Amino acid sequence: MGIIVQKFGGSSVANREKLELVSEHIIREVKNGNQVVVVVSAQGKTTDRLIAEEAEITKTPNRREHDVLVSTGEQITISKLAMLLLDKNYKAISLTGWQIPIITNSEFMNSKIRYIHNETIEEYLNAGNIVIVAGFQGIDENSNITTFGRGGSDTTAVALAASLKAERCDIFTDVDGVFTSDPKIVDSVKKLDSISYDEMLEMSSMGAKVLHNRCVEIGKKYNVPIYVKSTFEKNSIGTIVKNNKNLEDLVINGVTKDDYISRITIVGLENKIGKTYNLFKVLSENFINIDIISQTFGEYITKDIAFTVKMNDLQKTLEVLEENKKNLGIQEILHSENLAKVSIIGVGIANKPGVAANMFEALYENNINMHMISTSEIKISVLVDSDKANLAVNAIHKKFFD
Amino acid sequence: MGIIVQKFGGSSVANREKLELVSEHIIREVKNGNQVVVVVSAQGKTTDRLIAEEAEITKTPNRREHDVLVSTGEQITISKLAMLLLDKNYKAISLTGWQIPIITNSEFMNSKIRYIHNETIEEYLNAGNIVIVAGFQGIDENSNITTFGRGGSDTTAVALAASLKAERCDIFTDVDGVFTSDPKIVDSVKKLDSISYDEMLEMSSMGAKVLHNRCVEIGKKYNVPIYVKSTFEKNSIGTIVKNNKNLEDLVINGVTKDDYISRITIVGLENKIGKTYNLFKVLSENFINIDIISQTFGEYITKDIAFTVKMNDLQKTLEVLEENKKNLGIQEILHSENLAKVSIIGVGIANKPGVAANMFEALYENNINMHMISTSEIKISVLVDSDKANLAVNAIHKKFFD
Numbered sequence: 001m002g003i004i005v006q007k008f009g010g011s012s013v014a015n016r017e018k019l020e021l022v023s024e025h026i027i028r029e030v031k032n033g034n035q036v037v038v039v040v041s042a043q044g045k046t047t048d049r050l051i052a053e054e055a056e057i058t059k060t061p062n063r064r065e066h067d068v069l070v071s072t073g074e075q076i077t078i079s080k081l082a083m084l085l086l087d088k089n090y091k092a093i094s095l096t097g098w099q100i101p102i103i104t105n106s107e108f109m110n111s112k113i114r115y116i117h118n119e120t121i122e123e124y125l126n127a128g129n130i131v132i133v134a135g136f137q138g139i140d141e142n143s144n145i146t147t148f149g150r151g152g153s154d155t156t157a158v159a160l161a162a163s164l165k166a167e168r169c170d171i172f173t174d175v176d177g178v179f180t181s182d183p184k185i186v187d188s189v190k191k192l193d194s195i196s197y198d199e200m201l202e203m204s205s206m207g208a209k210v211l212h213n214r215c216v217e218i219g220k221k222y223n224v225p226i227y228v229k230s231t232f233e234k235n236s237i238g239t240i241v242k243n244n245k246n247l248e249d250l251v252i253n254g255v256t257k258d259d260y261i262s263r264i265t266i267v268g269l270e271n272k273i274g275k276t277y278n279l280f281k282v283l284s285e286n287f288i289n290i291d292i293i294s295q296t297f298g299e300y301i302t303k304d305i306a307f308t309v310k311m312n313d314l315q316k317t318l319e320v321l322e323e324n325k326k327n328l329g330i331q332e333i334l335h336s337e338n339l340a341k342v343s344i345i346g347v348g349i350a351n352k353p354g355v356a357a358n359m360f361e362a363l364y365e366n367n368i369n370m371h372m373i374s375t376s377e378i379k380i381s382v383l384v385d386s387d388k389a390n391l392a393v394n395a396i397h398k399k400f401f402d
Numbered sequence: 403m404g405i406i407v408q409k410f411g412g413s414s415v416a417n418r419e420k421l422e423l424v425s426e427h428i429i430r431e432v433k434n435g436n437q438v439v440v441v442v443s444a445q446g447k448t449t450d451r452l453i454a455e456e457a458e459i460t461k462t463p464n465r466r467e468h469d470v471l472v473s474t475g476e477q478i479t480i481s482k483l484a485m486l487l488l489d490k491n492y493k494a495i496s497l498t499g500w501q502i503p504i505i506t507n508s509e510f511m512n513s514k515i516r517y518i519h520n521e522t523i524e525e526y527l528n529a530g531n532i533v534i535v536a537g538f539q540g541i542d543e544n545s546n547i548t549t550f551g552r553g554g555s556d557t558t559a560v561a562l563a564a565s566l567k568a569e570r571c572d573i574f575t576d577v578d579g580v581f582t583s584d585p586k587i588v589d590s591v592k593k594l595d596s597i598s599y600d601e602m603l604e605m606s607s608m609g610a611k612v613l614h615n616r617c618v619e620i621g622k623k624y625n626v627p628i629y630v631k632s633t634f635e636k637n638s639i640g641t642i643v644k645n646n647k648n649l650e651d652l653v654i655n656g657v658t659k660d661d662y663i664s665r666i667t668i669v670g671l672e673n674k675i676g677k678t679y680n681l682f683k684v685l686s687e688n689f690i691n692i693d694i695i696s697q698t699f700g701e702y703i704t705k706d707i708a709f710t711v712k713m714n715d716l717q718k719t720l721e722v723l724e725e726n727k728k729n730l731g732i733q734e735i736l737h738s739e740n741l742a743k744v745s746i747i748g749v750g751i752a753n754k755p756g757v758a759a760n761m762f763e764a765l766y767e768n769n770i771n772m773h774m775i776s777t778s779e780i781k782i783s784v785l786v787d788s789d790k791a792n793l794a795v796n797a798i799h800k801k802f803f804d
Contacts, residue, residue, distance in 0.1 A: 016458045050478070056418050057482050058489040065488065068496050069481035072474035076452070079471035080459050086467070087460040094470050098500060099545055143501055 002167035003125065004029050007039040007135065007157035011174050012231040013077050014044035019084050021231055025172065026130060027090065035125040037164065039135045039157040040081060042073025063108035067137075067147045071097070074134035074153070082132045092130040095120065097145070102138035102156070104146045111146035112214075113138060113155065116163040133160065151212035158215040162222035169219070169226050170238075171211065176230040177239030178203065178210050181255040185390045186397045192253055194240045199253050202345040202379045216241065251355060252346030255397045257389050260311035261291070261339040263371060264321070268302040268331025276305065279328055286320045288313050292341070292374040292381065302331065306372060308383065311337065339371060340389035343381040344396060356380050362399040368392050404569035405527065406431050409441040409537065409559035413576050414633040415479050416446035421486050423633055427574065428532055429492065437527040439566065441537045441559040442483060444475025465510035469539075469549045473499070476536035476555070484534045494532040497522065499547070504540035504558070506548045513548035515540060515557065518565040535562065553614035560617040564624035571621070571628050572640075573613065578632040579641030580605065580612050583657040587792045588799045594655055596642045601655050604747040604781045618643065653757060654748030657799045659791050662713035663693070663741045665773060666723070670704040670733025678707065681730055688722045690715050694743070694776040694783065704733065708774060710785065713739065741773060742791035745783040746798060758782050764801040770794050 006029065008022050022038075029036045041047075050070050054061050061069075078094035085092035100120055104111035124131050135153025138146050148155050154171060161169035178200070179189040195203070197220035201213060210228055219226045219241060229238035269275055276295070283290060291308045309317050314335065321333050349355045359380055363370060368391065372383035384392050408431065410424050424440075431438045443449075452472050456463050463471075480496035487494035502522055506513035526533050537555025540548050550557050556573060563571035580602065581591040597605070599622035603615060612630055621628045621643060631640035671677055678697070685692060695709045711719050716737065723735050751757050761782055765772060770793065774785035786794050 019459070053478075054482070054485065057421070057485050060489070061485050062488045065481040065484045065496055068484075068498075069478060072477050075474050075477075076455075076471060079467040080456070082467045082470075083456065083459050083463050086464045087462070094467055096470070096547075145498075 001033045001035065003037060003161075003164050004034045005037045005039065005157050005161040005164070005166045005169040006172060007153055007169065008041070008172045008231060009153065009174075010041040010044055010047070012172055013040050013081065016084075018231070019081055022081065022172075023084055023088065024234075025170075025231065026085065027088070030090065030130060034167075037121060037125070037131045037133060037160055037166070038081065039133045039153055039160065040074060040077045041135050041153040042070075043077050043080075046073040046076065064144055067108050067145045071134070071137040071145050071147055074136055078132045078134045082130075085130055085132075090130055091128050092132060093124050094132045094134070095124075096134045097137035097156075098139045098143065100133065102159075104138035104140055104148075106140040106142070106144065106146065108144075108146055110149040111138060111140070113148075113159050116159060118163055121160075121164065148214075152214075154212040154215035155218065158218045158224055158226060161224045162218055166224065169224050171215075171226060171228050172231040173210065173228060174231065175210070176233055176236050177228050178241070178254070180253065180401055181393055181397050182257065185257065185393050186255070187394075188397065188402060190401055192239045193237075194242060195253050196347055197241060197243065198378055199345050199347060200241045202343070202376075203254050203256060211241070251348035251352050252344045252400050254345050255393050255400070256343050256345065257393050258341040258343070259386060259389065261308050261341050261383065262311050262314040262317075263306055263308050263336045263339055263383060264314075264317060265304060265306040265334040265336075266321070266330055266332075267304050267334060269305055270329040271301055271303045275329060279305065279330075282320060282324050282328065283317065286316065288317050288320065292372055292383070294372050294374070308339070308341070308372070336371065338386040339383050340386045340392075341381050341383055342389055342392045342396065343379050344400070345379045347378050349375075349378055349380060358399050359396055362395040363392055366391055366395045368395070403435045403437065405439060405563075405566050406436045407439045407441065407559050407563040407566070407568045407571045408574060409555055409572065410443070410574045410633060411555065411576075412443040412446055412449070414574055415442050415483065418486075420633070421483055424483065424574075425486055425490065426636075427572075427633065428487065429490070432492065432532060436569075439523060439527070439533045439535060439562055439568070440483065441535045441555055441562065442476060442479045443537050443555040444472075445479050445482075448475040448478065466546055469510050469547045473536070473539045473547050473549055476538055480534045480536045487532055487534075492532055493530050494534060495526050496534045496536070497526075498536045499539035499558075500541045500545065502535065504561075506540035506542055506550075508542040508544070508546065508548065510546075510548055512551040513540060513542070515550075515561050518561060520565055523562075523566065550616075554616075556614035556617035557620065560620045560626055560628060563626045564620055568626065571626050573617075573628060573630050574633040575612065575630060576633065577612065577630075578635055578638050579630050580643070580656070582655065582803055583795055583799050584659065587659065587795050588657070589796075590799065590804060592803055594641045595639075596644060597655050598749060599643060599645060600780055601747050601749060602643045604745070604778075605656050605658060613643070653750035653754050654746045654802050656747050657795050657802070658745050658747065659795050660743040660745070661788060661791065663710050663743050663785065664713050664716040664719075665708055665710050665738045665741055665785060666716075666719060667706060667708040667736040667738075668723070668732055668734075669706050669736060671707055672731040673703055673705045677731060681707065681732075684722060684726050684730065685719065688718065690719050690722065694774055694785070696774050696776065710741070710743070710774070738773065740788040741785050742788045742794075743783050743785055744791060744794045744798065745781050746802070747781045749780050751777075751780055751782060760801050761798055764797040765794055768793055768797045770797070 082092045082094040103115045135156040226241040230236040293307045370382045484494045484496040505517040537558040628643040632638040693710045772784045
C-alpha cells in the first residue's frame, strides 16, 4: 500500500458524467489498497469564462486580484468531486492550496512552489480519506493567493507526489499517452510505452502539448514516475515518464512541430568582444525570448547572427533592434516570417551516427528547404517554411517509424 | 477620520455597471477622509447557480463541501471590485474569510462568528488600502471553510464594524431604507428616518426582508449604528437603526405581513403539570419551529392549546402529533391552513393606550376576522385569512399613518 497521486485536467472534470468517470479511476486505486490524492483543474471552460469576465472589468487586471479570481475555478471542482465520492460512501475531503498549504513565491500568475506542508494531507489520508486537492494554486508567505500559470495543475500533482513520496503520479488526459508525433499531422503515430524526463522536456518545449514542462522538471529532480493516461479508456496503460530507459528503446522518440516562428538576421555586427552579449542583453531586458541562435564566425571585421522568436514577439523585437541599431553597431536587420520548427527527439541521437543524415534525407526527398539547424544531445531541430511543416513531420516520421 | 464599513448585496454587484455605482459610494467615503472596509455578496444569481450545479451532483450535499463550493461566489466579487478600484488608481485589496481570518464555529452552512482578527485588515487600512471583504464566510478552528447561511453578508458587515469599532455600518440595498410597510401591499408607505434595534428585529421576524436578523442582534449588542441605504440613489439618507430613539418617534413604526401560516389546535390536552411541556418538547425534537402560542387555561380537567407553524412544516407537525397522540394524552388535533400574520411594531405600543383597540377597529371596519392574537412590549400580531391579509395591512396602515 502506497500513495498514488492522480491528476485530472479541465476536460476530464467538465461535467457530472465526466466526474463519474473520474471517480471510477479514483475508486479503483482505493480498492487496490492505495491512499489516493487527487489533483483537479477548473471544469471545462471555467477559467476562460472567468478571464472573459475579468476583461469586462479591466484590460490590465491587477495580478494579485487575478489570482484571487481564477483560483475559484479549481475550488469549485474539488468540492463537487468530494461531494460525488461522499455520495458513493467513500470518505473524501477537499483541500484548497491555502488549506494544505502549498507555499510559493510571490510572483502572481506565474508563481513557483517553494515548499509543500505534508501534515494536513497525511492526517486526512491516514484517517481513511481520499484527498481532493485544488491544482494550479498556492499561497505566498503573506497568505496571498498565487497561481502557477496555465497547465499548473500538472505541476501541483507531480510536486505533491514528490513531497509525499508517492509511488507514482498519474496524469489523466484526453489522449492515451505520449505519441511519436501529433496524430492530427501524422496518420501512423505510435504511442510510446516509456520516455525519459529529458526527452519529455524536449518533446514539450518542441510543441508537444501533453505535459507541462515544469512538472517534468520536478519529476526528474525528485525521480517521480509520471504516467500519462487516458481518462476515457478504462484500461489505459499510457506512457511512463521516468529516469531509466530500456535498452531496446527507439533511437528517436518523437517528431514535433512548433508553428509561428520568425527568424531575424543581424547583418554586419562588429566582430568585437561584447557585441554579441550586448545584443542579447538588450533583447532580454525587453522580455523577448530567443530560441535557436546561429552565428557565422569568421576572421572578418563583421559577422552575421540569426535567431528565432515567436511570431507575436516579432514586431517588438524589430522595434527594439531598430532603436538600438546604432549603439549595438548593426548594419542591417533582416527577417523572415511564417516559419516552423520541426524537431526529432531521442536519447539515441548522440550515440547513433546517421540520425541527422536520415532526417535531412527525408526533407531532401520531399524538396523541403532547411533555413536553420540546431542540435543538442537529444534533439535536432530544423527551421522550414510553415506550409511545408506538416509534410516535413510526416516525411521524417515515416523515415524513422515505418 | 474613522472606519466606515459598507455592505453591498448581490443585486448591487451583479455586473460591471453596478460595480461602477458601488465604486462611487466607496470613493465618496475615501474622499471624505475615511478608512473604508467593503463587504460584498456573490454577484446576482451566482449562489443560486452554484446550488443548481451542486444539485446535479447530489441531492444530499456534504455540508462542509457545500461551503467550499458556495464561498467561491463572494471570492469572485471581491477580486473584481478590487480590480475595478485599482484600475481607477485607488489602492484596494481583497480579503477572503480565511485571509482575515473570521473564526466561526463548525456548523457548516449556518455557522456563527466566534472571533474576528483585526490585525490584517488594520494593517492594510493603515497602508492606505480600501479593504474588500468576502461576506458570508469564515473558517473554523481546523481551517475548514464555513458559511453563515443566506443573508450572512449583513452579519459579516456589522460584525466587522463592531470588531473594528467602526463609526457606522452602511447596508446598501435596492430600497431606500426601512418602510412602515411593504410598498407592494400599501401605496402610502412612509420611509422611517430611524428605528431601534428591537423594533428592527421585530420587523425582520415579522416578514420585513430588509436586514438579516443576526446582523441586527450584533448591532444591538455592540451598539453599531446601521444605515440602510439605496445603492441606486446618490444621496440616499436611508434609515438609521440605533439604540436611542428620538422623542417625536411615531407610536408604531411599521405594519408587516407574514404569509403561509397554519394554526394547529390541540383539543382536550390533560390539564396536568408537564403535559404542555411534553407537547412542545416533542415538536422541538423534530425541529418544528412554533411561533404564536395561545392557551385557554381553566379549572377544567382538560385544556385546549393553539399554536402556529409555517405552512411547509404543517404536514410534518401533524404526523409527529398523530404518532405521539396517545402518550401526550391528546383527544383531538385540528388545523387551519392559509392564514397570515399581520403585525404592528413600535416601542410606543406598551406606553400608549388604545393602540390595540385602533388596530382591531381597523380590522372590524373591514370585516376581517381575527383567528388569534399575540402581543409583546413592542408588537401586536393577529392571525387573519390569507386572502384578507393585504386588506388588513392597508387598513391598519391607514389607521396609523394617514
